[in-house]
Amino acid sequence: MTTTDEETRPTAEERSAFEEVWARPRGWRRVLTSVQHKSVGTRYMVTAAVFFFVGGVQALFMRVQLAQPEQQVLSAQTYNELFTMHGTTMMFLFAVPFLEGLAAYLLPLMLGARDMPFARYNTFNYWCYLFAGILLYSSFLVGMVPDAGWFAYVPLSGPEFADKAMDIWLFGLALAELAAIGAAIEMIVVVLGMRAPGMSLDRMPIFAWTMLSVAVMIVLAFVPLLVGSMLLELDRNAGTAFFDTERGGDPLLWQHLFWIFGHPEVYVMFLPGAAVISQVLPVHSRHRLVGYPFVVAAVVVTAIMSLGLWVHHMYTTGLPPVTLSFFTAASMSISVASGVQVVAWIATLWSGRPRLTVPMLFSLGFLFTFVAGGITGVMVASAPFDAQAHDTYFVVAHFHYVLIGGMLFPVLAGLFHWWPKFTGRIPSARLGAVSFWLTFGGFHLTFFPMHLTGLSGMPRRVFTYDATLGVGLLNLLSTVGAFVLASGFVLAAVTLLAALRRGERSGPNPWGADSLEWAADSPPSSPNFGRIPVVGSRAPLWNPPPRDPELDRMAAAFDHAPQNVRATPFTTVLDARPSTAAVQASPSIWPVVTAGGLALAFVGLLVESAWVVGASVLVIAAGFVAWELQNERELGAGEAREPVGGRYPVEAPGPRSPGWWGATAAAVVLVVAVATVAFSLLFLEVNAPVWPAGGTLGRPWLSAGTGLAVVLAIAAAWWGSRHGPLDHAATPEARGAHLTAAATTGLAGTAALVLTVAQWVTADLDHTTHAYDSGVLALLGTLGVAIVLGLGITGSALVARLTHARDVRPRIMLQNAAMLWAGVLVVWAIAWAATDLVPGAVV
Amino acid sequence: MTAVPATRPRTVRAAVAAVLIPPAAWVTALGLSYLVQDFACTAYTSSGRPPPSTVIGALVIGLDAVLLALTLAAGAVAWREHRRAAGDDSPLTGFLGLLGTALSLGFAAGIVMIAVNPLVLEVCA
Ligand code: HEM
Ligand SMILES: [Cu+2]
Secondary structure, eight states: OOSSOTTSSOOHHHHHHHHHHTOOOOHHHHHHHOOOHHHHHHHHHHHHHHHHHHHHHHHHHHHHHHSSTTOOSSOHHHHHHHHHHHHHIIIIIIIHHHHHHHHHHHHHHHHTOSSOTTHHHHHHHHHHHHHHHHHHHHHHHTTOOOOSTTTTOTTTTSTTTOOHHHHHHHHHHHHHHHHHHHHHHHHHHHHHHOOOTTOOGGGSOHHHHHHHHHHHHHHHHHHHHHHHHHHHHHHHHTOOOTTOGGGTOOHHHHHHHHHHHHHHHHHHHHHHHHHHHHHHHHHHHTSOOTTHHHHHHHHHHHHHHHTTOGGGGGGGGOOOHHHHHHHHHHHHHHHHHHHHHHHHHHHHHHHSOOOOOHHHHHHHHHHHHHHHHHHHHHHHHSHHHHHHHTTBHHHHHHHHIIIIIIIIHHHHHHHHHHHHHHHSEEOOHHHHHHHHHHHHHHHHHHHHHHHHHHHTTOBSSOSOOOGGGSOHHHHHHHHHHHHHHHHHHHHHHHHHHHHHHHSEEOOSOTTOOOSGGGGSOSSOOTTSOSSOOOOOSSSTTTSOOOOOHHHHHHHHHTTTOOSSSOEEEEEOTTTOOEEEEEEOOOOOSHHHHHHHHHHHHHHHHHHTOHHHHHHHHHHHHHHHHHHHHHHHHHHHHHHTSOSBTTTBOBSOSGGGSHHHHHHHHHHHHHHHHHHHHHHHHHHHHHHOSOOOTTOOOOOHHHHHHHHHHHHHHHHHHHHHHTOSOOOSSSOOOOHHHHHHHHHHHHHHHHHHHHHHHHHHHHSOOOTTTOHHHHHHHHHHHHHHHHHHHHHHHHHHHHHHHHHOSSSHHHHHHHHHHHHHHHHHHHHHHHHHIIIIIHHHHOO | OOOGGGSOHHHHHHHHHHHHHHHHHHHHHHHHHHIIIIIHHHHHHHTTOOOOHHHHHHHHHHHHHHHHHHHHHHHHHHHHHHHHHHHHTOHHHHHHHHHHHHHHHHHHHHHHHHHHHHHHSOTTO
16 A cells, blocks of 8 residues: 555656646646645635634624623624624535535545546636635625525515625525535546545445535535526516516425525535544544444435425425425434434444544534434424424524534544644644533533523524513523634634644654545645555555455556646446546636636626626636637647556546546536426416416427427437547547537537527517516526537537547547537426426316 | 456346435435325315315325335345345445345335325325
8 A cells, every 4th residue: 555666667757757747836826727636625625714714703793792682782684694694604605615625635535536537627616616705795895795594585585675685695606506516526526436446335435425425415406506596586687477476486486496405405514524423433443434334325315315305494384284294204214314323433432442532522522412413403303393493592503503513523523633634744632622622612502502592482583682581691601602612613723723833743644544545645745646556445554455466557557657647547436447547637727717707797797787797708708718728738648648558548438537427417417407497387387376377388399499409419429429449549530520520519509599599589478477487488598508508518529629639539529418418408308398298288 | 356347247237226226216206295295286276176185195105105115126136136245255246235225224214204194194285
């Protein structure tokens, strides 16, 4: 398991060429062009930590206001703004992005890869997130702070009641969600395809299993929120009627769309937290995790079942009881799955020889708090109890137990655990322990009394309360606790930062840990591993490496290699056998440019300036074109030589290269999006008292034509992808076929776009009169966006054909295009079913 | 430990299917039960007709029963692969088999909890 193997083949020149190709940019370039997963992950975590402290200060202001009954420190309006921004900040700008950053940093290291699969896209997502945060906080500058709560219920957030503050909120949210969806695609591909040779699924760290599950949840749950926020934005600024009861809409639709996201969101935070514990606890107990397969099963069960939980947030909105009990059942099942994990952790502690290190302290604090929070959770999950405690401080107490206990304590455990890896220095154990006791004590002092204030009937989201309610003392305790808690966080931050300068040097593996990240240097070098480790067990650093010539051959081929392009091994999904070489992106300015363009577009919409919007479209388009050109140029450098080590081709068709996975994931995202719109329309249709009788889009020929054009696009791209040799050495012969295929696909796609627009223009519909008409517009709009993406990837295939000498890359790109166009076809089918088929058939 | 690809692709594929089916079946059970029951009841109520509760209830239970059978079958296959893998010394298949068995049990319980609802509660209240 050595990473710096002196007697292996690479010569000194080869080593320095390798280091050259992986060199980090310097100076201003470092800020704007770094794409390496460690710098992106660090940025995510640092930015998220800043937002955490901002959200924490907001919480302190609220606690000061609530310390005594009938205080006037803050006005009711300011209080509303503060809890809205606190909730929004903590959920969207701190918790999820922090975990994405942790995953971006750790996953490649844990899996034995050199970077994330699409490093530039990874960076693009980070910039989107940063701009989302800046956009949300610019509301303070312009004095229009959102105040509708972190779930922004309609009609409070609709056109009549909310001003521009809501638009800021919605656009900020959209950018942050876009980033999260992108991060999810990255995580899926890195876990499935870029594991070290030999790391079959049964040897994968729990953290990787969890991030895979979480990524699937993000795709299935965040897309609906993105769609929902776009629909609300349309209602607010384009006069559509999705949430307007007068015109066939329904405010409940927003609640559905929000909680389809909102409940899984809680598990998107808790599961990675639990995964951190599953990594940290065994190391500090010096014992492997007990019951690994059952922990994996529990993670999968929790992830999937959480998708079905949304309605339990709506217990008091008058849904039919059977509907509700479906979801109560799911809540209970999740509790059992969480119980399995708790048992596994306790058994690990029991069978090991635990050390009371700082990470261990935070892990124990997590266990205690989580079990306590779980108990109140079961109470909240039972429908009758919830009806009573709903919207009281009992709920506030419960979710802070889950969020802080389930996510924040594990994050602190993880930070103290991986800090030596991140920085090469060990933080002070004494200060760390003090910060643990401050946070732990402060936390319970803050939030335990809130259960009691809630049971005494204090409602949430009120800026003050009556002295006669008799909860003054409890609230005072909470406020004191909040300050103790805050001091604990500050001390933890100081401890970590101080270690940067004064901490003891750690070496690669100070804890004697078992997973691959500890085989890299501390801090890891830019390519993480000069020689890629091979894996023969679940704890590769505790067991001798496997004797397997096939694996060793791959490790040798990638030993400080290749040196003309950044690349890492790509292995098979199930058993991680050697497959191909995945090219990894080098520094680039274009991610920040395109993300900036996107943010600019939102700003333009906010200030209602066509000029700004127009300029932003130019920036985005130019940015993507330049980005694609740079990609192809680099790949050209990679394919100019033979396969890595003479065996592993630089990209190959189908699931043997990352691009195919990316295209497939993008297709899935599109399908989820259109399914959400279709669900919304169906929901409105069955719930509306009046619905246009027999209302259908009624443009069958145009619809069919659109579908046909998409089929043609798929066929042409697929046909092109079958031409030309795959071999690196073969002479190219399919240039003409590829050009024909790309051109035909492009023309067919353009025709599909024109026909889609024609459907709307010729149909006798007006999106401002009725929700059905609005829904048709949204469905056709989604189809249009899907087609534009299809055209984009087709354009990339064309660029690939024009820039490459060999045939393999254009072949792959055409195949990816066919994949994405297949997704577009499904989008078309669902849209057609929702606009014409179902309205014609139902009632 | 050498020549691991000896794990026969057929068995691995069966084990993978056994891992994927239970979650998919559960999601389908929840989604369809909710859609059928909620949308059907609401559609009838909004159009002012009395909903056919027994039919809807029976439909939901029937659907769930089919999905439950599927989940349990996946579990049986998974368990078989798990047992067989122990003999063959193929840890991956063994793991997938065990995972599939655990998932099948978990999601089967989930489907049962979904299916009993229309039995004990009024379907279109
Ligand atoms: C650092 C310590 C924290 C304190 C003292 C604190 C305190 C509070 C207080 C006083 C409220 C307002 C309750 C009300 O009036 O209804 C609140 C709401 C909330 N908090 Fe925290 N909180 C903390 C950390 C967190 C964290 C880490 C998260 C999430 C990861 C979080 C998520 C929320 C959410 C989602 C709300 C609801 C906002 C809304 O009603 O729209 N909080 N918190
Ligand atoms: Cu929930």
